Every structure is written in C-alpha cells, then in structure tokens.
Amino acid sequence: MDVIAELRDIVGDAHVLTGADAAPFARDWTGAYEGEPLAAVRPGSTDEVAAVVKLAGRAGVPVVPVAGNTGLMGGTHAPGRIALSLERMNRIREVRAPSRLAVVEAGVVLSQLHEAVEAEDLVFPLTFGARGSARIGGVLGTNAGGSNVLRYGNTRALCLGLEVVLPSGEVMDLMTELVKDNSGYDLRDLFIGAEGTLGIITAAVVRLFPKPAAYATAMVSVPDLDAGLQLLNELQTATGGAVEAFEYMPKTYIDAHIAHDPKAKRPFDDDYEHNIMVEIGATAPRDAEVAADGTVPVQSYLEEVLAERIESGQVLDAMVARSEAQRREIWARREIAGELTVAGGPGVITDVSVPLDAVARFLERADDAIAKADPGARSMVVSHLGDGNIHLTIWPSDHSEAAHDAMMELVEDIVAELGGSFSAEHGIGLGKQGSMRRRKDPAALAVMRQIKAVLDPGGIMNPGKVLPA
Amino acid sequence: MDVIAELRDIVGDAHVLTGADAAPFARDWTGAYEGEPLAAVRPGSTDEVAAVVKLAGRAGVPVVPVAGNTGLMGGTHAPGRIALSLERMNRIREVRAPSRLAVVEAGVVLSQLHEAVEAEDLVFPLTFGARGSARIGGVLGTNAGGSNVLRYGNTRALCLGLEVVLPSGEVMDLMTELVKDNSGYDLRDLFIGAEGTLGIITAAVVRLFPKPAAYATAMVSVPDLDAGLQLLNELQTATGGAVEAFEYMPKTYIDAHIAHDPKAKRPFDDDYEHNIMVEIGATAPRDAEVAADGTVPVQSYLEEVLAERIESGQVLDAMVARSEAQRREIWARREIAGELTVAGGPGVITDVSVPLDAVARFLERADDAIAKADPGARSMVVSHLGDGNIHLTIWPSDHSEAAHDAMMELVEDIVAELGGSFSAEHGIGLGKQGSMRRRKDPAALAVMRQIKAVLDPGGIMNPGKVLPA
Numbered sequence: 001m002d003v004i005a006e007l008r009d010i011v012g013d014a015h016v017l018t019g020a021d022a023a024p025f026a027r028d029w030t031g032a033y034e035g036e037p038l039a040a041v042r043p044g045s046t047d048e049v050a051a052v053v054k055l056a057g058r059a060g061v062p063v064v065p066v067a068g069n070t071g072l073m074g075g076t077h078a079p080g081r082i083a084l085s086l087e088r089m090n091r092i093r094e095v096r097a098p099s100r101l102a103v104v105e106a107g108v109v110l111s112q113l114h115e116a117v118e119a120e121d122l123v124f125p126l127t128f129g130a131r132g133s134a135r136i137g138g139v140l141g142t143n144a145g146g147s148n149v150l151r152y153g154n155t156r157a158l159c160l161g162l163e164v165v166l167p168s169g170e171v172m173d174l175m176t177e178l179v180k181d182n183s184g185y186d187l188r189d190l191f192i193g194a195e196g197t198l199g200i201i202t203a204a205v206v207r208l209f210p211k212p213a214a215y216a217t218a219m220v221s222v223p224d225l226d227a228g229l230q231l232l233n234e235l236q237t238a239t240g241g242a243v244e245a246f247e248y249m250p251k252t253y254i255d256a257h258i259a260h261d262p263k264a265k266r267p268f269d270d271d272y273e274h275n276i277m278v279e280i281g282a283t284a285p286r287d288a289e290v291a292a293d294g295t296v297p298v299q300s301y302l303e304e305v306l307a308e309r310i311e312s313g314q315v316l317d318a319m320v321a322r323s324e325a326q327r328r329e330i331w332a333r334r335e336i337a338g339e340l341t342v343a344g345g346p347g348v349i350t351d352v353s354v355p356l357d358a359v360a361r362f363l364e365r366a367d368d369a370i371a372k373a374d375p376g377a378r379s380m381v382v383s384h385l386g387d388g389n390i391h392l393t394i395w396p397s398d399h400s401e402a403a404h405d406a407m408m409e410l411v412e413d414i415v416a417e418l419g420g421s422f423s424a425e426h427g428i429g430l431g432k433q434g435s436m437r438r439r440k441d442p443a444a445l446a447v448m449r450q451i452k453a454v455l456d457p458g459g460i461m462n463p464g465k466v467l468p469a
Numbered sequence: 470m471d472v473i474a475e476l477r478d479i480v481g482d483a484h485v486l487t488g489a490d491a492a493p494f495a496r497d498w499t500g501a502y503e504g505e506p507l508a509a510v511r512p513g514s515t516d517e518v519a520a521v522v523k524l525a526g527r528a529g530v531p532v533v534p535v536a537g538n539t540g541l542m543g544g545t546h547a548p549g550r551i552a553l554s555l556e557r558m559n560r561i562r563e564v565r566a567p568s569r570l571a572v573v574e575a576g577v578v579l580s581q582l583h584e585a586v587e588a589e590d591l592v593f594p595l596t597f598g599a600r601g602s603a604r605i606g607g608v609l610g611t612n613a614g615g616s617n618v619l620r621y622g623n624t625r626a627l628c629l630g631l632e633v634v635l636p637s638g639e640v641m642d643l644m645t646e647l648v649k650d651n652s653g654y655d656l657r658d659l660f661i662g663a664e665g666t667l668g669i670i671t672a673a674v675v676r677l678f679p680k681p682a683a684y685a686t687a688m689v690s691v692p693d694l695d696a697g698l699q700l701l702n703e704l705q706t707a708t709g710g711a712v713e714a715f716e717y718m719p720k721t722y723i724d725a726h727i728a729h730d731p732k733a734k735r736p737f738d739d740d741y742e743h744n745i746m747v748e749i750g751a752t753a754p755r756d757a758e759v760a761a762d763g764t765v766p767v768q769s770y771l772e773e774v775l776a777e778r779i780e781s782g783q784v785l786d787a788m789v790a791r792s793e794a795q796r797r798e799i800w801a802r803r804e805i806a807g808e809l810t811v812a813g814g815p816g817v818i819t820d821v822s823v824p825l826d827a828v829a830r831f832l833e834r835a836d837d838a839i840a841k842a843d844p845g846a847r848s849m850v851v852s853h854l855g856d857g858n859i860h861l862t863i864w865p866s867d868h869s870e871a872a873h874d875a876m877m878e879l880v881e882d883i884v885a886e887l888g889g890s891f892s893a894e895h896g897i898g899l900g901k902q903g904s905m906r907r908r909k910d911p912a913a914l915a916v917m918r919q920i921k922a923v924l925d926p927g928g929i930m931n932p933g934k935v936l937p938a
Contacts, residue, residue, distance in 0.1 A: 096826065098695075098698055098699070098702065098825070098826050099698075099824055099825045099826045100702070100825075101824075142651065143651050143655075145649050145651075149648065149649060150648075153626075154648075154649065156655065156658075157622075157626065166912060166916065170912045170915075171912060172910060172912040172913050172916065173910045173912070173913070174910065174913060175888075176888060176889075176890065177824040177825075177888060178822045178823070178824065178857060178888075178889065178890050178893070179618065179619075179623075179822070179825075179855075179856040179857060179858070180614050180618060180623065180822045180853070180856045180857070180858045180890070180893040180894050181822060181890040181892070181893060182611065182612050182614075182662055182890075182892050182893060182894055182895065182896045182897070183890050183891060183892045183897065183901075183904075183905065183908075183909055184897060184905060184909060184913065184914070184917050184935060184936070185659060185662065185663055185667075185917045185920060185935070186612075186625065186655075186658045186659055186661065186662055187913055187916055187917070189625075189655045189658035189659070190654060190655055190658070190659055192655065193651055193654065193655055194654055198654075209710070210702075210705060210706040210709075210710075229567055229568075230567070233567065233569070233679075236679060236752075237679040237752045237753070238752065238753045238754065238755075239709070239752075239753060240679075240708070240709050240710070240711045240750075240751065240752045240753060241678070241679075241709070241710070241752075242709045281709075282709065283705075283706045283707065283708075283709045283710075284706070284707045284708060284709060285707065286707075286770075301755075353647045353648070353649045353650060354647070355568055355570075355646040355647065356567070356568045356569075356646075356648075357565065357567050357568045384649070387648040387649045388647060388648060388649070389648070389649045419644075419645060419646060419647075420645075420647065421645065421647050421649070421650040421651075421652050422652060423650070423651050423652045424647070424649040424650060424651060425649050425651055426651065427651045428651070428652065428653060432652075435652075436652065436653060439652075440652055440653060441641060441642045441643065443635060443639045443640060443641040443642070444641050444642070444643060444653070444656055445653070446639075447635065447641065447656055447924060448653050448654045448656070450923045450924060451654060451920060451923065451924075453923070454919045454920065454922070454923040455916060455919060455920075466653055466654070467653070
C-alpha cells in the first residue's frame with residue numbers, strides 16, 4: 001500500500017489532500033517558500049497524529065506540522081513531504097476560571113481562545129497581528145512573542161502543560177496544570193520553540209490572567225532612548241509591573257505610515273524623533289472606576305507621571321487616550337507595521353534583540369553602518385522597546401540577493417557585538433539557517449544537533465528547519 | 470600522574486581536599502546521604518571547571534557539582550567521586566539597575582545577592598529558609614522554588630542567561646541578557662533543574678525587580694480552601710498580581726508550632742482549621758506612603774477587602790500586620806516549618822503539587838487514607854497554597870523503612886489521581902528515584918534518558934541522580 005492510501009486509512013479519505021488541494025497547507029504567507037507537499041493530512045485526534053508519524057517513520061517520508069501558517073521564516077515549507085495540519089484539532093477542552101487555566105488543542109485559533117476566556121473576565125495575554133489565523137500549535141512551536149511579552153512573558157511563560165507526539169509516534173504526556181513541578185528535565189520548554197523538529201505539539205494547558213478593567217494608553221515622545229528606559233522603569237515600579245506595551249515608533253516609522261496612508265494622523269503636531277506607545281492594564285477596581293466626569297484613575301495617574309516628566313524635560317510631549325476610539329487609533333498605528341514592511345517592497349527584514357540598555361547604541365551603529373555601506377538605502381524601525389526587540393527593515397538600493405545578504409550580515413555583526421540575538425521572536429525555520437550557522441555559540445549548536453539526532457534518528461520531523469545542515 | 474595530582478595541577482594544592490577535609494563538601498545536611506568523595510576540588514574559574522571536567526572524562530571518574538549543599542534529595546552525594554565545589558566562584562560581576570539584571574557566578578550565596586541588589590532598591594525575589602547558605606549554582610541546578618514563586622515564578626523564570634561546562638569540558642555560552650531570543654532550542658531551561666547531570670552551571674544572568682516600598686501582610690482564617698482560592702484570585706485581580714505569598718498553615722501546623730515552642734503565639738484567639746498567611750508587595754509610591762496616623766494605603770486596602778469578606782462569611786477572622794515586628798512574627802511562624810519537620814523525628818516528608826483547585830481534595834483524601842492505613846500516624850501540613858505545592862509530613866506509628874515507603878506510595882497515588890507531581894520544588898536527586906521510575910510518564914522518562922546518554926556518553930556528570938537506573 002502506498003503512503004497516500006495509508007494516510008487515507010488513518011484519517012479518512014476526506015482529510016487527505018493532494019496536488020493543488022494540498023498546496024495551501026504548506027504555503028508560506030510571505031510567498032517566499034513554495035513547493036507542493038506529497039499530501040496534506042488533517043488528523044482529528046492525537047491518536048491519528050501518532051499514527052501518521054509512525055507511518056512517516058516506516059515510509060521514511062518527513063512530516064511537517066502546520067498550524068495557522070502565519071510564520072515568517074518558512075518553518076512549514078514541505079515540498080514532497082507530509083504537511084500535517086492541526087486545523088481539525090481545534091477544541092477548547094476546558095476553561096477553568098478559578099484555576100486560571102485553559103486546556104486547548106493545537107488547532108485552536110489564538111483569537112478563538114481570546115474570545116472564550118474573555119467571557120470569564122480573563123485574558124490569554126499573548127497577542128500579535130496574526131491572531132485571527134495563528135493557531136496554538138504554531139504559537140507554541142515557535143515560542144511566539146508579540147506586544148504583551150513585557151508583562152506576561154513569551155509563549156513559554158504562558159504554558160503549564162503539553163502533549164507531544166514524538167518522532168517515534170509515541171505520545172508524551174506532560175499535560176500538567178502545575179505551577180511547580182521539578183520531576184526531571186524540563187522537556188516542556190525544549191519542545192516549545194522547537195518548530196516541530198523534535199515532535200508535534202497536539203495539546204496544551206495554558207495560563208490565564210485577570211482581564212484589566214481599564215487601560216491607560218498613551219503616545220509619548222522622549223528626547224532619547226535612555227529617557228525612554230527610565231520612563232519604563234518608573235512606570236513598572238509605580239504600577240507593580242502593569243506595563244503591557246512599550247512600543248517604539250521613531251520618525252522613520254511615522255513617516256512611512258503617513259506615506260502609506262495619507263489619512264493617517266501624526267501622533268503629535270511636532271515631528272519628534274522618538275515616539276513610544278505606552279499601555280498600562282489596571283485590574284484593581286479602584287484604578288479602573290469611571291468617575292462622573294469621565295476620568296479613570298489609572299489614566300489620570302499616567303497623565304500625572306507624564307506631566308511631571310514633561311516638567312523635568314524627560315518627556316517632550318504626551319497624549320493619553322481618553323476614549324476607546326483614541327486607544328484603537330494608537331494601537332492601529334503600531335499594528336500596521338507588517339503592512340508597512342510589505343508595502344516597502346522586498347527588503348531586509350530583521351527581528352533582532354539586544355540588552356535593554358543597548359537599543360540606542362544598536363540603532364545608532366546600524367544607521368551609521370547602513371549609510372556608509374549604501375548611502376541610497378532606506379530603512380524603517382519599529383520595536384518592542386520594553387523587550388529590547390527591534391524590527392529594522394532595510395531597503396538597499398541594490399536589489400540583488402548578495403546585497404541583501406551583506407546588509408543582513410552588517411546588522412547581525414552589530415547585534416553580536418552588543419550581545420544580542422539575530423532571532424528574537426520569529427524563530428529560525430529556513431530563513432535564519434545562515435545566521436544560526438554563523439552566529440550561534442558552536443557548543444550550543446552542537447548540543448542542539450545531538451538532541452535532534454537522538455530524538456529523531458530517522459530525521460522525519462520537519463527536517464532541515466532550525467538546525468543548519 | 471594520578472587524578473589527585475592532576476587536580477592539584479589544575480586548581481593548585483590548596484584547593485584539592487581529601488579525606489576528612491573533603492567529606493563536608495559532599496555531606497547532605499539532612500544527614501541521610503554519607504560517603505567520602507575521592508577529593509573535593511575548588512576551582513576558581515570557568516576554565517578550571519572545564520579542565521577538571523576534561524580530566525574526569527579522561528580518567529573516568531564522575532564529577533558532582535556542589536554549591537551550598539542545602540538540597541534535601543541527596544543531589545550532591547559523591548562517594549568516591551570528585552566533589553566540585555563552586556564556592557570560590559562567588560563574584561557578583563555586575564548589577565545593572567536600569568536593565569534590571571545581575572551577572573553572577575555560580576558560587577554566589579543567595580543572601581549575598583539579595584543584599585547587593587537591595588542597595589539599588591531592587592530585589593532578586595527568590596527566597597527560602599536556606600538563603601544564607603544556598604548558592605546560585607544549586608538554586609539553578611535544582612530550579613529552586615520557595616515562597617515568592619506565586620508572583621515571580623520559579624528560578625527558571627528569573628534567569629536570562631547561563632554559562633555551562635558541558636560533560637565534554639567545552640564551555641557553552643548562553644550568557645545573554647535578552648528577554649526575547651528564539652535562536653534554536655531552549656537549552657537554558659534544559660540545564661536549569663538538571664541537577665548537574667548534564668553539565669555544570671558556572672555563571673548566570675538573573676532578573677531583578679523593583680523592591681516593594683511597602684508590604685501588607687496578614688493572617689487570615691477561611692471556612693474552607695475553596696474560599697481561600699477565591700480570596701487569592703480576588704487579591705490578585707485587585708492588586709494586579711502583587712500577591713507575593715499565600716501560605717497555608719492548618720491547625721495541625723499551628724499545634725505543632727505551639728508544641729515545639731511554648732512561647733509561640735497562636736494566630737487567633739479562636740482555634741481555626743484553615744489559616745493562611747497573605748503578603749502583598751506594593752511598589753507604587755501611592756500605595757506605600759505612610760500617613761501621619763501611621764496607616765499605609767496597601768495595608769488599609771487589604772484590611773478593607775478582608776473586612777468585606779468577614780461580612781460575607783468568606784473569611785472567618787483576619788489580622789493585618791501593623792508593624793514590621795508583627796510582619797516578622799507572621800513570617801517566623803511560616804519559616805519554622807523545616808525545624809518542625811525535623812523536630813517530629815524521622816518522618817515521611819513529601820513535596821507534592823496538585824492543581825490549585827485540587828488542594829482541598831488532596832488533603833481530605835490523604836487524611837482519610839493515612840487514618841485508614843495507620844490510625845496511629847501523626848501528620849502535619851504546610852503549603853505554598855498559591856502554587857498548589859503541599860509539604861505533608863507523616864510520622865507513621867511503624868518506623869520501618871517499608872512502612873515509610875508504603876506511606877509515600879499512598880500519598881503519591883492520590884497525587885497521581887489528581888494530576889499532580891511527586892516532586893514540586895525539591896527535585897529528584899537520589900531521594901525521589903523510586904518515584905521517578907514509578908510515576909513519571911514513560912515516554913518523557915525515555916526522552917530524558919536519551920538526552921542524558923547523548924550529552925554525557927561517558928556518564929561522568931553526577932551519574933545516578935535524577936534518572937533512575
């Protein structure tokens with residue numbers, strides 16, 4: 001019996017797709033990675049996933065897990081392989097409000113989980129632009145980041161338990177609901193972020209948090225990034241760590257926004273260099289109660305802090321949203337980043353991180369180096385400043401691949417000098433293989449290869465991703 | 470040249486101890502694990518650690534890393550082995566307040582780090598009874614827990630970067646200061662909590678947090694543990710997650726305390742069954758300012774919440790500390806737990822965790838089962854209730870090892886039924902080998918064994934710990 005026929009036996013004819021029907025499952029939305037899978041298969045249960053993996057092992061055909069396919073690094077590229085879609089495993093099995101957790105299958109869409117827990121006045125805080133199509137399996141597989149990492153941590157910090165189908169087809173049950181569990185090596189965090197190269201995540205227990213009862217959201221301009229970091233620290237102290245977003249949008253970003261959408265508004269009348277979006281989430285009723293005059297304590301408080309800092313020169317200008325519409329406008333300015341990046345044409349898209357106090361140095365050095373290397377290059381920066389995560393996009397004047405590669409190298413050299421990472425939140429997939437080979441500590445890379453080799457000796461789990469050949 | 474002579478060449482004569490001089494380095498403070506090491510060696514640098522590990526590999530002599538030797542599970546037992554003490558590597562290399570991090574060597578004592586960062590108005594929040602002798606290397610090696618996990622997470626959540634000497638003697642450099650870094654598998658969290666069986670942690674970058682400007686600390690009695698969990702959730706919401714401790718001390722614990730120290734005070738005039746210590750840490754100046762009449766907002770606020778709940782019957786009684794002396798008295802009651810456990814004579818000491826909403830069920834079932842199995846048994850409970858972590862100690866009437874083992878099995882059966890863990894924060898070492906073998910998911914155990922085998926093929930890194938033979 002051939003592989004396709006066996007797959008049909010496992011999941012049913014309707015759930016094995018081939019040819020043009022299969023292509024979308026393995027198509028990167030960036031369009032950078034094309035290639036038709038042998039088949040797309042849609043198992044409906046963990047047992048079916050396990051059976052597919054066992055078959056793949058016997059047949060020697062690699063398996064590529066596919067969730068929402070919203071990654072940027074080609075992690076789901078599956079030419080000639082089995083694209084294993086988790087979309088049918090999309091049940092939220094349980095939302096347990098008193099224990100502040102949810103039990104979800106890997107195919108649950110992120111926004112579906114957001115909605116389900118909001119009904120309980122809770123949040124699953126992970127959020128980013130692709131939340132309407134990204135699925136939990138992909139979110140876990142890539143240890144997704146986003147704008148709320150500052151307060152709640154990366155995906156890893158939001159996961160208590162995990163179910164994984166191993167390359168052997170065995171099911172590993174780590175589905176605990178426990179905050180404390182020191183029973184052996186931390187396998188959970190090893191499989192999270194492994195991009196499906198060590199196994200397929202089929203379900204998870206995730207943590208929930210109280211939904212903020214009010215937000216204070218502001219645009220702030222600061223004289224420099226040191227003043228920005230000081231502001232962040234002061235707000236963290238003053239709010240007990242309730243800063244949910246601290247997003248940097250320098251002048252280049254604002255200009256790109258206006259150029260892209262003439263109806264877009266500048267954040268301030270003056271044209272400042274350093275603009276930051278701040279959001280504080282207040283859960284305490286006393287901070288969130290709307291007074292008769294419409295004021296909300298957490299907002300008044302943020303206004304006070306900002307007014308004091310304008311007085312002292314640490315803040316140049318500030319505007320606190322006084323309505324949900326104003327808040328949405330501030331967020332929309334930040335969330336258009338992906339669109340602005342694409343609109344600029346094919347560019348060198350970086351996703352780097354540096355220590356918090358090195359962001360300014362990184363940006364200065366990168367500006368200088370880019371201008372020196374290619375005076376005609378354009379660039380744009382947007383940054384999760386509170387995490388030291390910078391998305392710098394460069395459009396070199398020379399459109400050749402070699403010129404793009406050289407520009408990436410130039411940026412990564414500066415990142416390395418500053419003790420940063422060439423991949424902050426997007427992962428490795430295929431897109432960062434070269435960087436992994438050149439930049440990762442060789443001893444660490446050797447350990448990763450050893451782990452991959454011993455857990456997946458047949459090399460059937462998403463081979464060629466994460467670890468460079 | 471023999472091993473001892475080679476060790477002397479590496480670290481200098483003064484830092485190789487043998488015989489009676491070496492014994493203390495490998496002596497478990499519980500006294501349960503004795504046995505003289507081949508030698509105790511005290512390297513002064515990462516390079517020296519690497520050289521010792523390389524020598525150990527060549528000579529086929531196992532190495533056991535030793536930090537503060539405050540573990541409870543025999544993780545540093547080293548008969549006939551090289552006990553590698555990290556005590557000389559005790560430099561705090563850097564405290565960087567704006568970035569809220571410290572760079573520390575593995576031999577730094579936990580309380581030494583506490584003091585160093587307090588000068589900057591920051592905290593390294595991890596704390597537990599042995600903080601005056603526990604060292605960072607051990608804290609990381611065991612993923613230590615304690616009373617502040619509720620707010621700040623386990624050790625794993627407090628670590629950004631790591632330096633590890635691998636079993637090959639190579640140095641793996643993961644010393645990043647980054648909040649976001651998705652460059653390959655999460656090796657950091659694999660080595661944290663591995664109890665030195667995969668390599669020796671020699672240095673780390675750890676996270677710091679604003680020091681609370683005021684605490685509100687209270688003893689509360691509740692009618693049952695469901696009311697306790699509701700109170701926790703309400704306080705978390707109301708304070709934006711600022712609850713630092715939520716410690717359960719039932720009547721059995723209070724009674725044991727009074728029996729041990731006749732001068733000890735009961736928390737309330739009435740003799741309640743369910744007593745909880747609550748602590749909230751307020752960083753916001755507006756919550757911490759002492760008014761002219763001595764009131765502090767965060768304390769007044771906690772009093773209000775508790776008064777409301779007394780009104781509604783959800784709380785039976787409450788006392789909020791109004792001075793640092795009162796606060797210390799509340800903490801002292803909790804921190805005497807270790808002493809009370811030892812004072813009871815040799816007992817069955819458990820360190821289990823269950824889901825937050827299953828603690829009450831666990832305690833009921835355990836009480837029933839113990840009484841049924843051994844009507845003469847005594848028991849005592851103290852619990853990090855906010856983490857679902859329960860320390861139940863049982864003194865069976867039969868002092869035989871078999872009777873103790875049977876009692877442990879009985880407790881672990883109930884833990885397993887409730888989806889809990891047989892080791893919440895103390896780790897495995899030698900003491901929990903049996904539980905690992907019987908209770909851990911077999912697929913997970915097989916993966917752990919594969920990782921150990923591939924990273925340490927010679928079996929020289931603390932062999933026989935964590936993974937059962």
